Amino acid sequence: MLDLDAKVSCSNCGYDLMGVAREGRCPECGQRYDLALGMGVTKVSANMLAHQRGDKAIYLVKVWGMAFAAVACLGIGGLLSLVSSEPSRPLMLGALIASLFAFGAFVTWFTERK
Numbered sequence: 001m002l003d004l005d006a007k008v009s010c011s012n013c014g015y016d017l018m019g020v021a022r023e024g025r026c027p028e029c030g031q032r033y034d035l036a037l038g039m040g041v042t043k044v045s046a047n048m049l050a051h052q053r054g055d056k057a058i059y060l061v062k063v064w065g066m067a068f069a070a071v072a073c074l075g076i077g078g079l080l081s082l083v084s085s086e087p088s089r090p091l092m093l094g095a096l097i098a099s100l101f102a103f104g105a106f107v108t109w110f111t112e113r114k
Contacts, residue, residue: 011042041110046106059112066105 008017015028023034033040077094081087 007043009042011040014042017041031065059108062112063105063109066101066108070098070105073101 009015010017010026010029010031010033013026013029013032015026017026017033017035022036023032025032026040031040046109061069073094075094077091077098080090080094084090
């Protein structure tokens with residue numbers, strides 16, 4: 001049964017193969033594909049695409065949220081060092097917390113990117 005809502009894309013680079021020849025090479029990466037045999041292609045239904053978009057949005061919110069928190073910690077530490085009797089303490093604490101958030105963003109970016 002033919003799924004008309006399915007998106008057919010290159011299994012190597014994800015290029016949308018809708019409207020291309022039945023077999024050939026991907027215009028983006030050059031991988032061989034055959035739509036009739038399903039070789040070199042990935043078929044994804046419209047529901048799956050919505051799910052993937054949600055996962056991507058959550059991933060971006062996590063990475064950018066942690067990066068923003070790192071910058072905010074540095075800024076707050078810098079501001080508190082201006083009014084503190086010992087300015088190095090809040091600055092170092094802010095830098096330590098910021099580095100933890102930056103490391104979390106870095107690890108999330110490498111482990112969850114698609």
